[in-house]
Structure formats: structure tokens, C-alpha cells
Amino acid sequence: MGQRTVLYDLHLALGAKMVDFGGWDMPLHYGSQVDEHHEVRRDCGVFDVSHMTIIDIAGEQAEAFLRYVLANDVARLEGVGKALYSAMLNDQGGILDDLIVYRTASGYRLVVNASTGVKDLAWLREHGSRFAVEITPRYDLAMLAIQGPQARARCSELVNQARAAIILALKPYSFVSEGEWFIARTGYTGEDGLEVILPAEQAVPLLNDLIGAGIAVIGLGARDTLRLEAGMNLYGQDMDDSVSPLEANMAWTIAWEPEERDFIGRTALQQQRTQGLDSKLVGLVLEERGVLRAHQVVRVAEVGEGEITSGSFSPTLGKSIALARVPLATSERAEVEIRGKWYPVRVVAPKFVRNGKPLI
Known part of the structure; x- marks a missing residue:
């Protein structure tokens, strides 16, 4: 149970x-x-x-603490009542979790994933011990x-x-x-x-x-x-602590400025950005009958192989769609192995539907 x-x-x-x-x-x-x-x-x-974990952060160094443990910058929250999306990273730049942070009258409120709540709380308390902050899970x-x-x-x-x-x-x-x-x-x-x-x-x-x-x-x-x-990542499938925001279409959540802000994982991300990426997260559309599922192999002719991270039948589009991590050189076409057979798929931007309207 x-x-x-x-x-x-x-x-x-x-x-x-x-x-x-x-x-x-x-x-x-x-x-x-x-x-x-x-x-x-x-x-x-x-x-x-309600299974998601709610954590309140208060104290005189609450802002400084969150500017250190989050890749996005809570200083961007111009006042009480604002929210932003961010990743919390390990030292290697891998995503420990993705979350929403709200600026409240008494500090900040985080809403983190259910499966990572215990781990997240331990991580925050470990690093919060060096700051004047109060970390309170709201069970x-x-x-x-x-x-x-x-x-x-x-x-x-x-x-x-x-x-x-x-x-x-x-x-x-x-x-x-x-x-x-x-x-x-x-x-x-x-x-x-x-x-x-x-x-x-x-x-x-x-x-x-x-x-x-x-x-x-x-x-x-x-x-x-x-x-x-909607092309939104699911933690544990499309990203995890071995995947950086740069590899998960989350580069927009990294606040590089100001340069003097040192956040956990920054050095690793800078190195990855300098060296360049080997893979990218894309959308796939199966034009034939069948269902795309996580972990199915994606083959790109003369380029290499990748893997589906999330896949399902799209009720809105009436087609099977997926998110997949594939070689950087992947262009418009690929193949997916389904039960021992290869099926052609179209490679698209990883947003299929927004506000009820198809985008592909």
C-alpha cells in the first residue's frame, strides 16, 4: 500500500x-x-x-539560498505573487527535479514532484544548513x-x-x-x-x-x-539526474546572468555549452497505425540511434506521438522499432498541441 x-x-x-x-x-x-x-x-x-510536495522557504537568506540551489534566478520574481519554473541541479548539471517557485509575503513556496519530494527535501536541508533559512514541508x-x-x-x-x-x-x-x-x-x-x-x-x-x-x-x-x-517533460522519463537542462529543451530556464551568480551545476553546464551537445529532445509523429512507447529505439539513417523517452496515442491528433532523445544531426525523418518492425516517423518540434489547437 x-x-x-x-x-x-x-x-x-x-x-x-x-x-x-x-x-x-x-x-x-x-x-x-x-x-x-x-x-x-x-x-x-x-x-x-495533492501528492506533490509543497515546501516553504523563509528566513533572511531565503533569496540567496534559492539563487544558489536553482538554475533559474528567483531575483527575476519582481514581487509577491509571481512564479517561475526552474530545475534544481546536481554538481554535474543533472536535473534533480523540476519545480515551480512562488514568491510569497513571507519568503518562497516550492512545488516539487511527488516521487522526488523526500530526496528534494534532504538536498535542500543539506545545502540550507549554510544559510539563514527555514525549510518547512507543508504536509x-x-x-x-x-x-x-x-x-x-x-x-x-x-x-x-x-x-x-x-x-x-x-x-x-x-x-x-x-x-x-x-x-x-x-x-x-x-x-x-x-x-x-x-x-x-x-x-x-x-x-x-x-x-x-x-x-x-x-x-x-x-x-x-x-x-x-503539450510537449512538457515528465521527471524520471524525459529527464533525470543524468540529463542536463540543455539536453531536455530547458535551456530557457537557466539564468546565466548575472555572471557572478554561482548556482549548483553552473560550471558543468558552462562546460557542456562550450563543448556542444551530442543529442537533442525532439517530437515524433507516427503516421501509420501503431503506438509509440518509452524506450523504443529510434534509428536515423546515416546518423545514429536514439530512444523514445515518452510516447502514447494522442487523443487530440488521432495519432501516436512521442518525445525522443536523438543524435544532434537528426533532421526530418527517422524510424522507430515497434515489436521487431521498423516504422517511419516524422521528426517535429516537441510541442504538438497548445490551447486545444494542433501545432504539427
């Missing part, structure tokens, strides 16, 4: 198929993964993401993500006037605290939406309200196909 979120019993009552995910018992789907996928693309749906909180083109409009109808105004006015990659609620506008589906972090005991009533308003509950299965269509 794995760890369970506060919403576990409600998931069972809703008929969820439960699976292990990073040591947590989480809903894979509630009947139809494909229907759930389409619901988010066309309207909106709600995900339980008392839960988090729901409401994603889809109608997410903000639908949610604004269910809450009080103050929260409705916040939801409708909220800018991308920002948040507002209202009472005990922390309302953010980031996401992992390629659609608009919200994340609500709130006291754990309030999560069940909120989810019931959302369901009562006709908002569909969405499992991990659709979450994966949605993020894959």
Missing part, C-alpha cells in the same frame, strides 16, 4: 482505477482516459495533485488543479465574490493568497487553468463542489497524454 492523499476515499467512491505513482496510490482514470482527456481540451477537468496542505479553456470561468461561479474576482483577473504564472487559499495560474496540460492549494480538510468539500457543478474528475492517464501533447 502506497501513500494516500486526503482525497483517496473519494476517488474510490467515484469509481477510480487506482495505481501506484511514485509511491502514491493515485487514480489512473474514472472510466475512460480518452473521455477525460477530451473533457480537459474542450471544457475543463479537475485533478488531485498539512492539499492541492487541486482545474485545467481547461473554461476552467477559470467555471470555478469563478462556485466561489465567493472575492475569490471569483481573483480567479478572473489572475495573470499566467502568478498567484494570489485569499484567506487560507493559495490560487495560482500555472499548469501542466497546455491549457489554461488554476491550482488551488488549501488546508487538507477543505479539499474534499471543494472537490465535491466542482463535481457537483459538472466538472469532470481526471486521472493520471489523461494527465500524461495532455502533458505529452
Whole structure:
């Protein structure tokens, strides 16, 4: 038996198929993964993401600490209510985790991956011992993500006037605290939406309200196909501690300026940038029938071989798609081995769908 979120019993009552995910018992789907996928693309749906680890960072050296342990620069957060995406690296430049950091009135809030939460907390405490900081995991909180083109409009109808105004006015990659609620506008589906972090005991009533308003509950299965269509990496598949941000299409998350900022992994990244990369992360589209899966071999004529990191059938496109790490010289065509046979694939930019619209 794995760890369970506060919403576990409600998931069972809703008929969820439960699976292990990073040591947590989480809903894979509630009947139809494909229907759930389409619901988010066309309207909106709600995900339980309470398994993710929330960590508050406070203290007089909180900014200096995060500027050291993160590749992106929290000094870019111009004021309370702003957020940014970053990687946390090891000394070799490998990605220990990807996360979102929010600047709060009392410091910063990190939301990190469920499977890496324990490791991340230990890493932060190890390096935080040299700074005047307080590192507090918030196991008392839960988090729901409401994603889809109608997410903000639908949610604004269910809450009080103050929260409705916040939801409708909220800018991308920002948040507002209202009472005990922390309302953010980031996401992992390629659609608009919200994340609500709130006291754990309030999560069940909120989810019931959302369901009562006709908002569909969405499992991990659709979450994966949605993020894959959006070209968003999954930690442990498309990146890990042996892969640098430069190799994972995350170069934009590295703040090289100011040059005097020394962050963990910087020297290794600079060396890699100077020497050049051997591989890149691309998108693949299978034009024939079949399904692309992680670890399938990718062959590029007269160039070399690579490997699929994430692959699935795309409900929006009606085709199988994948992310793959391939030789740098790869151009527009490749082949993938599926059950002993080679199938031609088209190589594309690793963003397939955004805001409900195909990009390939």
C-alpha cells in the first residue's frame, strides 16, 4: 500500500482505477482516459495533485539560498505573487527535479514532484544548513488543479465574490493568497487553468463542489497524454539526474546572468555549452497505425540511434506521438522499432498541441 492523499476515499467512491505513482496510490482514470482527456481540451477537468510536495522557504537568506540551489534566478520574481519554473541541479548539471517557485509575503513556496519530494527535501536541508533559512514541508496542505479553456470561468461561479474576482483577473504564472487559499495560474496540460492549494480538510468539500457543478474528475492517464501533447517533460522519463537542462529543451530556464551568480551545476553546464551537445529532445509523429512507447529505439539513417523517452496515442491528433532523445544531426525523418518492425516517423518540434489547437 502506497501513500494516500486526503482525497483517496473519494476517488474510490467515484469509481477510480487506482495505481501506484511514485509511491502514491493515485487514480489512473474514472472510466475512460480518452473521455477525460477530451473533457480537459474542450471544457475543463479537475485533478488531485495533492501528492506533490509543497515546501516553504523563509528566513533572511531565503533569496540567496534559492539563487544558489536553482538554475533559474528567483531575483527575476519582481514581487509577491509571481512564479517561475526552474530545475534544481546536481554538481554535474543533472536535473534533480523540476519545480515551480512562488514568491510569497513571507519568503518562497516550492512545488516539487511527488516521487522526488523526500530526496528534494534532504538536498535542500543539506545545502540550507549554510544559510539563514527555514525549510518547512507543508504536509498539512492539499492541492487541486482545474485545467481547461473554461476552467477559470467555471470555478469563478462556485466561489465567493472575492475569490471569483481573483480567479478572473489572475495573470499566467502568478498567484494570489485569499484567506487560507493559495490560487495560482500555472499548469501542466497546455491549457489554461488554476491550482488551488488549501488546508487538507477543505479539499474534499471543494472537490465535491466542482463535481457537483459538472466538472469532470481526471486521472493520471489523461494527465500524461495532455502533458505529452503539450510537449512538457515528465521527471524520471524525459529527464533525470543524468540529463542536463540543455539536453531536455530547458535551456530557457537557466539564468546565466548575472555572471557572478554561482548556482549548483553552473560550471558543468558552462562546460557542456562550450563543448556542444551530442543529442537533442525532439517530437515524433507516427503516421501509420501503431503506438509509440518509452524506450523504443529510434534509428536515423546515416546518423545514429536514439530512444523514445515518452510516447502514447494522442487523443487530440488521432495519432501516436512521442518525445525522443536523438543524435544532434537528426533532421526530418527517422524510424522507430515497434515489436521487431521498423516504422517511419516524422521528426517535429516537441510541442504538438497548445490551447486545444494542433501545432504539427
